[in-house]
Amino acid sequence: MRSSKWLLSLVMLLTCQLFLVRQVKAEESHCTSVAGMVKLLGLEAQLIDNLEEYAVELEKKLEIVRRSIASLRLENDRARGSTEEYLSNPLNSFSLIRRMNRDWLIWQLFMDDPVGLTQVEKVQELREHMPTHTDVEEAVTALDRIQNTYGLQVAHIAHGLLNGKQYNVSFTALDTYAMGQILFDQENYLAAAGWLYQTIVWMAAFKLAAPLELSKNEVRMVYAETLLKLNRKADALKVVNIALADRPDDIKLLLKKSEIETMIRTGTNNAPDVKVQGAGKPNAYQMGCRGQFPASTDGRLHCRYNGTTSPFLILAPFKMEVVGLDPYMVLYHDVLSAKEIEELQGMATPGLKRATVFQAASGRNEVVKTRTSKVAWFPDSFSPLTLRLNTRIADLTGFNLYGSEMLQLMNYGLGGHYDKHYDFFNQTSSNLTAMNGDRIATVLFYLTDVEQGGATVFPNIQKAIFPQRGSVIIWYNLRDDGQPDTKTLHAACPVIVGSKWVCNKWIREREQVFRRPCLKR
Structure with a gap:
């Protein structure tokens, strides 16, 4: 019992020390990325192995105790079976007195000696990497x-x-x-x-x-x-x-x-007003996430091979599906190969960091609850693959990518989502737009299928795009006159089951003056 109390006190002390240390340690946001949670399984395996080592140490001590109990009880039963005869022998009497004086003190020290301190310290060492x-x-x-x-x-x-x-x-x-x-x-x-x-x-x-x-x-x-x-x-x-x-x-x-x-x-009522969430009729966003938007009846929406956006596509056209005309939105299929997807995921995984959102009030990017994922950024010239991917984007969109933003690779975790937002800044005096203009278009690659959930939803126009491995959705964020298009309000629905990987490219408007002129009305 004393040993158990001693161990419990040690664990509580170490836990308190760890808590103080972790106050200044940045949260790792384990659940915001499936790729980021993979290492937790390895960590848990170490903890299980450590617990098994602890069990082995306990079993060793238990085996010593059980083995000794058998011999001790045998001698005690022999003595109690013929007490007077046993104690009348001076050798037995001396042995009994010696045992009671010395052996049981040793047993007391043995019982009081804590088991598994090494394993307790190992758990403490690993706790620094465990979820908070x-x-x-x-x-x-x-x-x-x-x-x-x-x-x-x-x-x-x-x-x-x-x-x-x-x-x-x-x-x-x-x-x-x-x-x-x-x-x-x-x-x-x-x-x-x-x-x-x-x-x-x-x-x-x-x-x-x-x-x-x-x-x-x-x-x-x-x-x-x-x-x-x-x-x-x-x-x-x-x-x-x-x-x-x-x-x-x-x-x-x-x-x-x-x-x-x-x-x-x-009749006392101290209950606060309770906001009922998720009850009643679903809103447009929830309908889109659930795949409940009505099918489009616009006869102008069609599928075709696009070979006109750039000269290269004459030789190698892409399968294009026109999803919407206001705003303009197209979905290309089979744009990325399995090898390219694997390489993108491999180069992004080591550097994934919690995604942030630009806050106009503070003028900087901040972690917010409305966006739960991890991202990694890569310059256009980072590798032959990123160069090739940017060339492909230019072919698909017909835009000049000079001055546009870096490629952003993103992985969503448990219930990963990005609440309703616009991609444009609409900050004409901001440093964000002063050099290269606002985000004229968004290019969003889907690197994985998602078993359930994870759709990109446009609630204002009732469009929902569900991830398809190797496809890319492209839409315009600005109208023909260069003003922000509020119809582009969109969201990434929570992932129910699966690991959702995407790759973003936001194209800036300044270099598109001859590609898509701003037509003032």
Whole structure:
């Protein structure tokens, strides 16, 4: 027991020290990129190996104890079988006194000697690379985003049924409880209630193994508090009464019962106004993400081989699908080869960093909750592939890429998304546009298929483009007169299942004066 307490105290001390150190350490945003989460599996494998080494150390000590118990009990049973005869022999008497004086002191020291200090230190060393509480909060927010965007039910998610497709995976009570706790802390009480109820359901069906047990009454108390926040006092009282059936003398439960009964009797309502998310009719953005936009009936939209944008395309035309005319939007198919995609992913993965968004108020790029992904930037001349890719963009668009932005490679993680936004800056006096003008066009390559979710949605014109490996979508952000086109409002829908990789190129307007003249009306 003393050994266990000593180990627990050591772990708590090391955890506190790590917490202080990590206050100044930048968050790695593990969940914002699938590629960034790959290393976590390797880290977990190290932790499992370390735990196995800890078990081996415990087994060695346990084997010594068990082996010694057998010989000790044999001698004690022999003595107690004929006590007077045994103790009348001076050799036995001396041995007994010596054992009791010295051997059991050694056994006390042996029992008190902690096991697995090396393994505890190894866990501490690896903790610096583990996800933080902020990472867990981001993961919870991502799952809540998936649930709201696609209208999913908590029970379905917990059982691995995602958007109508069953996967061979499910949550544990620990997972659902973490969801409920953090959503409660975020004051998202309606969502928290669903996850906490699911936790109670799981705990009734499955028992968690030590040392990861959950207290049923602890979960019930948090659930009751959540119901009170939702002004469901009668339901909260039922939950507390169920908890009291297990522990009728629990002071905290009895006080909570009395508090709720008083609230019901006096009609007290301390519940905050609850914003119901994801309920009712889906908005245009959610409809697009769910693939519910009506099919276009515009007869002018067509598919053809484009061999006119540049002389090179006369020899090697690309398959082009006209998606929209206002704004102009085309989708090219089979533009990237599998080898090119693999090379792009390989050169981007080591340098992926959390994506940022330009904030006009501060005049700089900042990490925001509305964009969750990781990016890497590459100059046009970075490699033969980037040179070739920029040449291909020029052929597809007919634009001059001089003065345009670098290639941006991006990988989305758990529920990765980019909320509704425009690509144009509309900042005429800003340094962003002073040199090379605004973003006249966006070129967006899809490097991967996405099993579920991840569409690029244009809610104002009810267009949704779902990722297709090797394809590229191109659209104009500015109208013919050079003014920003608000119809280009778009968003990247949350990824449900899959690893979404894209590559962006934003083309600036200044060099297009003869390619696409600004036509003032």
